[in-house]
Amino acid sequence: MLTCGCGRWMHTEGIEEQVCEGGVPQWFVRSECRGCGLRVGVDVPAGQVGGLVDRLMWTDEALHRLDRMPPYLAALVRQEAEEWARARDARVITYDSLLRPPSDERIEWEPEAERRLGKVPPAVRAMAKIELERTAVERGMNVVTVSLMEEVKAKYFGMGAQRT
Ligand SMILES: [Zn+2]
Structure with missing residues (x-):
């Protein structure tokens, strides 16, 4: 001091x-x-x-x-x-x-999860990616899945689950 x-x-x-x-x-x-x-x-x-x-x-x-x-x-x-x-x-x-990944660990993406990320508006895509990878790491997962994506989207982005 x-x-x-x-x-x-x-x-x-x-x-x-x-x-x-x-x-x-x-x-x-x-x-x-x-x-x-x-x-x-x-x-x-x-x-x-x-x-x-x-x-x-x-x-x-x-x-x-x-x-x-x-x-x-x-x-x-x-x-x-x-x-x-x-x-x-x-x-x-x-x-x-602010945009550092949660760890040095490499996080994989399910192909379907990656495809959906591509549809996220560019302005929030980078943060959505980081948020999803952080959440995966917190759960001890090394892959981002569609179900994780749905969960995080509902929690943080207020979009709710999309009807398919
Ligand atoms: Zn003084």
């Missing part, structure tokens, strides 16, 4: 993802003292915030990405990302982590 010259803890205000010369990713962490108003910014190598960040934070870039999603999807993505971060004791949610 950063301590201000006035003796109070400093509060993390924001994190910007940057790329410095040489292409090395770094973060610019902004902190403010709510007592005296002093503001400081510190550059750190990406991911190495140590005690600089006082709570779970979204980078400016991750927030921007979230802002551009449809509201129902943003709510889902926000909750998923924060659960993901807490489970790993991570303090920072980055742009990339």
